[in-house]
Amino acid sequence: MRTVHTVEEIRAAEDALMATLPPGALMQRAVAGLVSTCARILGGPYGARVVVLAGGGNNGGDALWAGARLAGRGASVDAVLLRPDRAHPEGLAAFRDAGGRVTAGDDVRAGAALARADLVLDGILGIGGRGGLSDDAAELAARARADAGLIIAVDLPSGVDPDTGEAPGAHVVADVTVTFGTGKTALVVDPAAAAAGAVHAVDIGLAPYLPGPRTTVLEDADVAALLPEPGRESDKYSRGVVGVLAGSGQYPGAALLAVGGALRGGAGMVRYAGPDAVAATVRSRWPETIAGPSVAEVGRVQAWTVGSGLGDGRGADVAAAVGAGLPVLVDADGLRSLPDRFAGPALLTPHAGELARLLGVERAEIEARRLHHARAAAGRWNATVLLKGTTTLVVAPDGRVRVNSTGTSALAAAGTGDVLAGLAGSLLAAGLEPLDAGSVAAYVHGLAGQRAAAAGGYPSAGDVLQQLPAVLGSLRQADTAQG
Numbered sequence: 001m002r003t004v005h006t007v008e009e010i011r012a013a014e015d016a017l018m019a020t021l022p023p024g025a026l027m028q029r030a031v032a033g034l035v036s037t038c039a040r041i042l043g044g045p046y047g048a049r050v051v052v053l054a055g056g057g058n059n060g061g062d063a064l065w066a067g068a069r070l071a072g073r074g075a076s077v078d079a080v081l082l083r084p085d086r087a088h089p090e091g092l093a094a095f096r097d098a099g100g101r102v103t104a105g106d107d108v109r110a111g112a113a114l115a116r117a118d119l120v121l122d123g124i125l126g127i128g129g130r131g132g133l134s135d136d137a138a139e140l141a142a143r144a145r146a147d148a149g150l151i152i153a154v155d156l157p158s159g160v161d162p163d164t165g166e167a168p169g170a171h172v173v174a175d176v177t178v179t180f181g182t183g184k185t186a187l188v189v190d191p192a193a194a195a196a197g198a199v200h201a202v203d204i205g206l207a208p209y210l211p212g213p214r215t216t217v218l219e220d221a222d223v224a225a226l227l228p229e230p231g232r233e234s235d236k237y238s239r240g241v242v243g244v245l246a247g248s249g250q251y252p253g254a255a256l257l258a259v260g261g262a263l264r265g266g267a268g269m270v271r272y273a274g275p276d277a278v279a280a281t282v283r284s285r286w287p288e289t290i291a292g293p294s295v296a297e298v299g300r301v302q303a304w305t306v307g308s309g310l311g312d313g314r315g316a317d318v319a320a321a322v323g324a325g326l327p328v329l330v331d332a333d334g335l336r337s338l339p340d341r342f343a344g345p346a347l348l349t350p351h352a353g354e355l356a357r358l359l360g361v362e363r364a365e366i367e368a369r370r371l372h373h374a375r376a377a378a379g380r381w382n383a384t385v386l387l388k389g390t391t392t393l394v395v396a397p398d399g400r401v402r403v404n405s406t407g408t409s410a411l412a413a414a415g416t417g418d419v420l421a422g423l424a425g426s427l428l429a430a431g432l433e434p435l436d437a438g439s440v441a442a443y444v445h446g447l448a449g450q451r452a453a454a455a456g457g458y459p460s461a462g463d464v465l466q467q468l469p470a471v472l473g474s475l476r477q478a479d480t481a482q483g
């Protein structure tokens with residue numbers, strides 16, 4: 001599991017750790033990790049042309065120290081100081097001692113150095129940054145992106161907001177970010193995360209001083225441990241019966257995909273509530289499905305998945321499923337019929353457009369502040385909110401956040417959301433809490449998208465669905481091998 005902490009938590013942990021170390025030792029740990037990543041990426045620093053962009057704080061200090069070390073190993077290094085009056089004194093002295101050249105940001109030599117750089121180290125702002133670069137820094141960042149070979153951001157790409165994942169103004173767009181101690185929200189939540197590139201973490205010994213993380217990124221082993229495992233005594237009821245209220249005459253495919261997602265996700269049984277014609281289509285593909293005309297008449301279930309492709313005019317059925325006192329997942333058209341607040345476990349699965357409609361804001365505003373708005377909806381409806389997109393977020397009303405790392409644009413195909421709704425519904429029915437059900441489903445769904453894409457061409461939702469057993473099988477196998 002990868003952890004994410006707030007700037008306040010990181011600063012408190014750094015203070016506690018630094019109190020046990022000689023002055024400057026913590027920064028040297030960070031610098032050692034940064035230099036070894038740079039050296040590895042450069043294939044050896046000897047002869048490389050490096051430019052350090054250094055702001056006036058400790059982030060600039062890291063970059064200047066790293067520049068000094070790289071110069072000591074034969075690199076040709078220039079430092080561009082954005083705040084010459086506040087440059088990190090020890091870092092700057094070490095840099096000069098190692099033979100590095102120093103220029104001011106407005107010097108023409110800065111542009112020339114960037115134009116021939118193999119590597120630019122972005123040390124303009126770190127966790128002290130408030131988001132948005134000043135005009136001179138923005139110009140250097142743009143030149144670096146246009147002209148230089150590779151940009152490595154120190155701790156995080158300068159100009160993004162560390163704690164929100166928002167990018168409110170100009171910012172560095174890095175190829176790689178070398179981050180220290182723990183993850184930051186800006187490294188996992190878009191749009192900021194898109195500017196971080198590949199993230200390498202450097203252990204500086206902070207972990208014992210950090211609190212339990214509110215935000216995490218699940219990995220294979222975490223997901224495998226959370227997946228329900230049918231035991232010898234299991235029957236179809238204990239594995240979980242999922243009620244599916246999805247699809248319509250207009251969108252019968254949504255019913256097929258949601259039922260398929262639930263069955264392939266491990267449900268012991270699926271009960272489908274809907275019109276006879278759609279039910280017949282569902283049963284021709286999934287003959288094991290039990291069907292009934294309405295939520296009230298379909299029989300007992302352990303959780304409901306409602307809304308995918310449902311169309312208009314089914315509000316009473318949605319209300320019946322939501323009011324059944326069971327865990328419920330609400331997707332797509334079901335989101336038009338939400339109660340004032342949920343009293344029991346609930347998982348809402350909007351994409352940005354649906355969340356925009358729910359909250360009465362523009363879609364662009366949701367995309368710019370994804371975590372903020374997912375949190376707002378989770379609080380407003382007392383429900384876990386899974387906000388779909390390039391990086392899917394799952395936010396519980398108590399403030400815990402899971403960020404999905406397996407997303408792929410291969411999932412950008414009609415109907416993949418219906419598969420996700422069925423899959424997550426099966427996990428709710430198996431007894432997972434909404435945060436676990438949503439984050440495990442998003443993870444597995446992303447891996448299925450990757451596998452489907454690897455098989456070639458442009459995968460359809462059906463192709464993604466078809467990969468679920470293989471994904472679940474390999475996660476379980478890895479878990480068994482580890483355990």
Ligand SMILES: NC(=O)C1=CN([C@@H]2O[C@H](COP(=O)(O)OP(=O)(O)OC[C@H]3O[C@@H](n4cnc5c(N)ncnc54)[C@H](OP(=O)(O)O)[C@@H]3O)[C@@H](O)[C@H]2O)[C@@H](O)CC1
Pocket residue numbers: 014018026027028030031055056057058059060062124125126127128129130131132133134154155156159180
């Ligand atoms: N502590 C440790 O032991 C370790 C720390 N480490 C490193 O230190 C980094 C944090 O360093 P930091 O706290 O000095 O802040 P940093 O990000 O360099 O910003 C400097 C100043 O810039 C300013 N400023 C803010 N926003 C701005 C904007 N938009 N545009 C222009 N200026 C802006 C603001 O000053 P102000 O303007 O408020 O006076 C702010 O204080 C951390 O990310 C990691 O790299 C590692 O070495 C591990 C050990």
Ligand SMILES: Nc1ncnc2c1ncn2[C@@H]1O[C@H](COP(=O)(O)OP(=O)(O)O)[C@@H](O)[C@H]1O
Pocket residue numbers: 332351387388389390391392407408409410411412413414415416417418419420445
């Ligand atoms: N560019 C992308 N990168 C990663 N995942 C994506 C991307 N575009 C879409 N997805 C995923 O694809 C699924 C689409 O779901 P949704 O928007 O509900 O579509 P539909 O209603 O057609 O099924 C979601 O899981 C979403 O996170």
Ligand SMILES: [K+]
Pocket residue numbers: 059122123124125126153154155156157158
């Ligand atoms: K930086």
